[in-house]
Amino acid sequence: xxxxxxxxxxxxxxxxxxxxxxxxxxxxxxxxxxxxxxxxxxxxxxxxxxxxxxxxxxxxxxxxxxxxxxxxxxxxxxxxxxxxxxxxxxxxxxxx
Amino acid sequence: xxxxxxxxxxxxxxxxxxxxxxxxxxxxxxxxxxxxxxxxxxxxxxxxxxxxxxxxxxxxxxxxxxxxxxxxxxxxxxxxxxxxxxxxxxxxxxxxxxxxxxxxxxxxxxxxxxxxxxxxxxxxxxxxxxxxxxxxxxxxxxxxxxxxxxxxxxxxxxxxxxxxxxxxxxxxxxxxxxxxxxxxxxxxxxxxxxxxxxxxxxxxxxxxxxxxxxxxxxxxxxxxxxxxxxxxxxxxxxxxxxxxxxxxxxxxxxxxxxxxxxxxxxxxxxxxxxxxxxxxxxxxxxxxxxxxxxxxxxxxxxxxxxxxxxxxxxxxxxxxxxxxxxxxxxxxxxxxxxxxxxxxxxxxxxxxxxxxxxxxxxxxxxxxxxxxxxxxxxxxxxxxxxxxxxxxxxxxxxxxxxxxxxxxxxxxxxxxxxxxxxxxxxxxxxxxxxxxxxxxxxxxxxxxxxxxxxxxxxxxxxxxxxxxxxxxxxxxxxxxxxxxxxxxxxxxxxxxxxxxxxxxxxxxxxxxxxxxxxxxxxxxxxxxxxxxxxxxxxxxxxxxxxxxxxxxxxxxxxxxxxxxxxxxxxxxxxxxxxxxxxxxxxxxxxxxxxxxxxxxxxxxxxxxxxxxxxxxxxxxxxxxxxxxxxxxxxxxxxxxxxxxxxxxxxxxxxxxxxxxxxxxxxxxxxxxxxxxxxxxxxxxxxxxxxxxxxxxxxxxxxxxxxxxxxxxxxxxxxxxxxxxxxxxxxxxxxxxxxxxxxxxxxxxxxxxxxxxxxxxxxxxxxxxxxx
Numbered sequence: 072x073x074x075x076x077x078x079x080x081x082x083x084x085x086x087x088x089x090x091x092x093x094x095x096x097x098x099x100x101x102x103x104x105x106x107x108x109x110x111x112x113x114x115x116x117x118x119x120x121x122x123x124x125x126x127x128x129x130x131x132x133x134x135x136x137x138x139x140x141x142x143x144x145x146x147x148x149x150x151x152x153x154x155x156x157x158x159x160x161x162x163x164x165x166x167x
Numbered sequence: 168x169x170x171x172x173x174x175x176x177x178x179x180x181x182x183x184x185x186x187x188x189x190x191x192x193x194x195x196x197x198x199x200x201x202x203x204x205x206x207x208x209x210x211x212x213x214x215x216x217x218x219x220x221x222x223x224x225x226x227x228x229x230x231x232x233x234x235x236x237x238x239x240x241x242x243x244x245x246x247x248x249x250x251x252x253x254x255x256x257x258x259x260x261x262x263x264x265x266x267x268x269x270x271x272x273x274x275x276x277x278x279x280x281x282x283x284x285x286x287x288x289x290x291x292x293x294x295x296x297x298x299x300x301x302x303x304x305x306x307x308x309x310x311x312x313x314x315x316x317x318x319x320x321x322x323x324x325x326x327x328x329x330x331x332x333x334x335x336x337x338x339x340x341x342x343x344x345x346x347x348x349x350x351x352x353x354x355x356x357x358x359x360x361x362x363x364x365x366x367x368x369x370x371x372x373x374x375x376x377x378x379x380x381x382x383x384x385x386x387x388x389x390x391x392x393x394x395x396x397x398x399x400x401x402x403x404x405x406x407x408x409x410x411x412x413x414x415x416x417x418x419x420x421x422x423x424x425x426x427x428x429x430x431x432x433x434x435x436x437x438x439x440x441x442x443x444x445x446x447x448x449x450x451x452x453x454x455x456x457x458x459x460x461x462x463x464x465x466x467x468x469x470x471x472x473x474x475x476x477x478x479x480x481x482x483x484x485x486x487x488x489x490x491x492x493x494x495x496x497x498x499x500x501x502x503x504x505x506x507x508x509x510x511x512x513x514x515x516x517x518x519x520x521x522x523x524x525x526x527x528x529x530x531x532x533x534x535x536x537x538x539x540x541x542x543x544x545x546x547x548x549x550x551x552x553x554x555x556x557x558x559x560x561x562x563x564x565x566x567x568x569x570x571x572x573x574x575x576x577x578x579x580x581x582x583x584x585x586x587x588x589x590x591x592x593x594x595x596x597x598x599x600x601x602x603x604x605x606x607x608x609x610x611x612x613x614x615x616x617x618x619x620x621x622x623x624x625x626x627x628x629x630x631x632x633x634x635x636x637x638x639x640x641x642x643x644x645x646x647x648x649x650x651x652x653x654x655x656x657x658x659x660x661x662x663x664x665x666x667x668x669x670x671x672x673x674x675x676x677x678x679x680x681x682x683x684x685x686x687x688x689x690x691x692x693x694x695x696x697x698x699x700x701x702x703x704x705x706x707x708x709x710x711x712x713x714x715x716x717x718x719x720x721x722x723x724x725x726x727x728x729x730x731x732x733x734x735x736x737x738x739x740x741x742x743x744x745x746x747x748x749x750x751x752x753x754x755x756x757x758x759x760x761x762x763x764x765x766x767x768x769x770x771x772x773x774x775x776x777x778x779x780x781x782x783x784x785x786x787x788x789x790x791x792x793x794x795x796x797x798x799x800x801x802x803x804x805x806x807x808x809x810x811x812x813x814x815x816x817x818x819x820x821x822x823x824x825x826x827x828x829x830x831x832x833x834x835x836x837x838x839x840x841x842x843x844x845x846x847x848x849x850x851x852x853x854x855x856x857x858x859x860x861x862x863x864x865x866x867x868x869x870x871x872x873x874x875x876x877x878x879x880x881x882x883x884x885x886x887x888x889x890x891x892x893x894x895x896x897x898x899x900x901x902x903x904x905x906x907x908x909x910x911x912x913x914x915x916x917x918x919x920x921x922x923x924x925x926x927x928x929x930x931x932x933x934x935x936x937x938x
Contacts, residue, residue: 089920098916163914 074115082108095150095157099143106136185279188233188293189336192329195226196322203318218317220304223325227297230332234293238286280338280408284481287572288335288474291579295470296328298731302587303462305727306594312361313460320360320460327353331471335478340389340406340436343479347385347443350472351378357467358459370455377452381442385479388435395425395432412485417492426495433483434499444476444536447510451862453533457525461590464525469532470583477536477575480543484568488550496551501682504544504672508686510537513859515696519703520847520855523627524589527704528582531653534693535578535661541686542571542668545675552679563674570667577661577739581652584735588645591728592708592721595639596626599720624717629707631718633811636709636819636827638721643709645732647823650701652739655694655797660739669694669793670786677785694793698801703809709819710827711811711834806830807837 081104088101110129117125151157199219206212216222281289307313307320330349337343359371389406396405399416410416420429440446445453445468456468467473480503487496511534518530546567553560625631636643652660669690676683713719723729810830813819819827846852854860 086924090917090924159916162916 074111074118078108078111078115081105081111093158093160095147095159095162098159099140099147102143103136103140106132106139110136185233185237185336186277188230188237188289189329189333191226191229191233192223192296192325192332195223196326196329199223199318199325200322203322207315207318213314217304217308218315219321220300220308220317223321224297224300224304226325227293227300227328230328231293231297234289234332237281238290277342278338278407279336281336284478284484284572285335287576288478289332291474291576292328292331292335292471295466295579295583296331298734299462299466299470299583299587300324301727302465302590302731303460305725305730306462306590307460309594309725310597316360320357323353323356323360324462324466327357327467327472331475334475338408339404340392340408340411340482341404343482344385344389347439347475347479348382350467350475351375351382351443354378354456354467354472357463358456360460360463361458364458367458370452370458374452374456377449378442381439381449384435384442385439388432388437388439391428391432391435395420395429408482408485412489414489414491417486417489421491421495426492429486429492430496430499433486433496434502436483437480437499437503440476440479441506442476443479444473444540445533446476446506446537446540447513448861450510450514450533451858451865454526454529454858457523457529461525461586461593464529465583465586465590468529469586470579473532473536474575474579477539477543477571480540480547481568481572484547484550487547488555488564490555492551493554494552497548497680500544500548500551501680502544503547504541504675504683504686507537507540507542507544508672508689510534511541511693512689512696515693515700517855517858518700519696520852522629523625524592524629524632524704524708525586525627527629527700528585528589531585531697531701532578532582534697535574535582535653538665538668538690538693539571539574539578541672541690542567542574542664544686545668545672545683546571548675548680548683549671563671566667567671567674570664570671574661574664574668577652577664580735581649581660581739584645584732584739585649585653587728587731587735588642588649591642591645591723591725591732592632592635592639593626594725594728595642595721595723596632596717598724599722600624600626600717603717603720624715626717629704631715632708632713633711633715633718634709634713634813634817635718635721636823637813637817638718639709639723640820641723641729641732643823644820645736646705646709647826648736648739650705654698654701654801655793657794657798660741665694665797666790666793670789673786673789691789691793692796695796695801698797698799699805700801702802702805706805706810706830709823710806710813710830711809712814803833807833810834 085101085104085108088104089098092098092101110132113125113129113132115125117123117129147157150162154162156162199222202212202216202222203219212218303320303324307317313320327350330346330353334343334346334350337346355371355375358374359368361367362371392411393405396410396416399405399413399419400407400410404410420426438449442449453468453473457464459468486492487500514530514533514537518527518534521527521530546564549560549567550564553564555564648659652662655662655665669687672683672687672690676687806826806829810827811834812831813827818824857863
């Protein structure tokens with residue numbers, strides 16, 4: 072229960088950061104935080120049910136998260152090459 | 168009763184390879200089109216393959232050979248007993264043998280149906296397709312206006328041939344209709360071959376739409392027929408001949424009291440035939456269809472497609488002849504004969520004043536087709552109302568029907584030849600005009616195409632011809648023989664069949680149904696009128712002095728063109744041979760075959776039956792009246808009015824020279840000059856030149872109805888659709904809603920994350936609530 076609560080707190084922190092921060096790197100870190108909150112929840116649920124499946128999922132999720140970060144950083148690099156900035160407020164090409 | 172048609176049915180297994188008669192030209196269509204687009208303009212395509220002409224030629228030859236094999240097998244293998252014919256004009260027996268080989272295309276069966284009507288038309292169609300193909304190579308490929316377009320012509324040509332052969336061979340009214348429409352399409356495409364010329368485009372549209380009027384009725388008729396026979400078709404094609412002609416089915420229909428409905432269905436189908444065969448009142452398209460190249464006129468609008476309507480009516484014969492329907496359809500038979508009689512007379516009248524060579528032939532075609540309709544009407548009346556079991560009724564019916572179909576044969580041969588000969592005249596006139604004016608008239612390059620009128624010179628107008636008999640000997644001979652056959656000069660081609668038609672129509676009128684006096688009288692006087700207008704055409708074109716400088720320079724020079732003429736001259740002359748064969752090869756029955764009976768005996772038999780002993784005295788009198796009208800009165804009047812000697816030093820071939828000098832003598836003595844002018848200036852003359860105002864009033868009616876409806880729908884479109892629906896609902900509503908939706912797309916990533924989060928939360932809460 073305690074671990075679940077910790078996971079929830081972590082998730083809300085990540086979400087809050089993603090909403091409020093302007094630097095894209097920080098936002099990416101916040102996304103990772105939310106992902107890790109979910110991992111923590113997996114492990115907690117695994118312990119709770121006495122089932123190792125939760126642990127195994129977590130291992131996979133961490134591997135995938137690593138790939139995702141790589142892609143995210145690559146996108147940010149390409150964004151920086153084009154816009155000379157990674158401030159999210161200045162990147163609004165999708166507008167209209 | 169033991170008297171009906173159904174007892175003489177015989178089966179013949181038609182092997183499926185004969186489907187290649189239809190398939191070969193159909194496959195040649197995309198081939199020629201593809202090769203033409205690929206090699207257009209290249210030398211070997213133009214010189215060696217004649218832009219597709221020499222691709223089409225072997226295909227049509229193969230179709231003809233296959234058709235001949237099929238005809239031969241049909242004659243050898245069908246087992247037909249002798250019929251009792253005591254009286255005969257053109258001694259043609261009729262029988263039917265149903266036979267089909269089924270080739271399944273999905274769930275729709277296609278089969279070949281071969282009987283005597285089939286083989287007659289099969290021969291006519293495949294034979295003339297081949298000859299006209301040869302003619303086209305001479306006619307189309309020597310004119311620079313057609314350069315690099317001829318592959319289109321040949322592709323459409325073979326597609327048309329495939330449609331015609333398919334219609335003749337198909338074993339169901341459904342397939343007949345499909346091929347019928349295929350021909351209609353090709354007719355449209357070929358009339359509009361010079362589609363950049365407004366009059367040709369107009370003529371193509373007119374032909375297409377006018378025949379479409381008939382086709383709508385044909386579809387209604389077929390739907391009614393399908394509806395009637397559906398209960399007896401046991402799941403198969405209710406329009407298959409095997410179902411529709413079956414005596415048991417017809418008997419069940421008769422027991423259910425459906426004779427009236429069946430007559431109505433057949434009547435609607437007849438209207439389709441009227442449209443296709445250019446009969447009154449749907450005849451207006453045929454003269455305009457002459458805008459197409461001359462080979463097209465020869466093939467489609469004289470020799471084959473216009474016979475499709477006749478074929479459809481002839482196909483109804485087994486229904487009329489069935490004992491279950493005895494006496495039920497005499498009204499429809501009368502209407503068929505009446506439409507024929509009216510058209511025959513009307514078209515002949517209009518042909519009196521036409522100056523365009525091809526238009527005269529077009530009206531002549533209408534008139535002769537109408538003869539065949541009259542003959543069919545009489546034959547159908549006899550088939551429907553006489554008890555076949557009583558001697559000699561079966562023979563009378565068979566002979567009447569045979570006479571009508573034999574006229575179809577004679578007319579197709581003669582008129583195909585006449586059109587090709589007219590094409591030859593026009594072509595050589597063009598070349599002469601071209602040679603004459605080429606040097607000092609350079610800015611008129613576009614005038615040199617065939618069939619193209621120009622401001623200065625009309626190569627189709629008989630007013631520009633004259634005296635061509637010595638300059639175009641083969642063409643003049645072909646025209647001479649063809650005209651004689653159409654007129655019905657005794658002993659030549661069409662004489663035998665025309666006498667048969669006239670006599671049988673009178674026979675019905677005198678002995679059975681007095682209503683038939685109207686068509687009977689009309690076709691009798693038309694015989695004389697035919698003599699006049701055909702002779703007028705010949706003498707205006709070939710006799711007298713040349714009326715223009717161009718006509719003096721004309722001579723036969725184009726290769727390929729004389730070949731079909733030389734083949735068809737004996738075919739047209741030789742009607743007596745086909746009659747003497749006792750129709751073995753076209754309509755007939757065994758027992759009177761060449762070799763068994765002998766040609767000479769057959770000839771004597773025919774002579775005896777027509778001139779000496781036609782059974783009843785009034786028929787003998789009629790024969791001589793008809794001969795007098797068509798051979799003496801009509802041609803002599805034409806000679807006196809339009810004939811004349813040739814130039815000094817010019818001499819036609821001896822078989823025409825006598826006619827030319829006779830016309831010169833008659834013209835000197837009685838030229839009726841003032842009288843003819845008065846006639847021409849009278850209101851009748853004007854009315855005939857205006858084609859009896861049919862086109863004008865049809866146009867006016869169309870303007871009133873169609874234009875009114877168009878205006879209405881245009882204003883609906885402008886005010887309601889454009890004004891209200893588009894402007895208010897779609898345009899304004901679309902703009903407003905897009906403005907609202909646009910405001911939430913900020914382009915900022917954080918807003919989107921917010922939306923995703925809020926959306927996810929909402930979904931989670933919803934799911935929670937559901938659980």
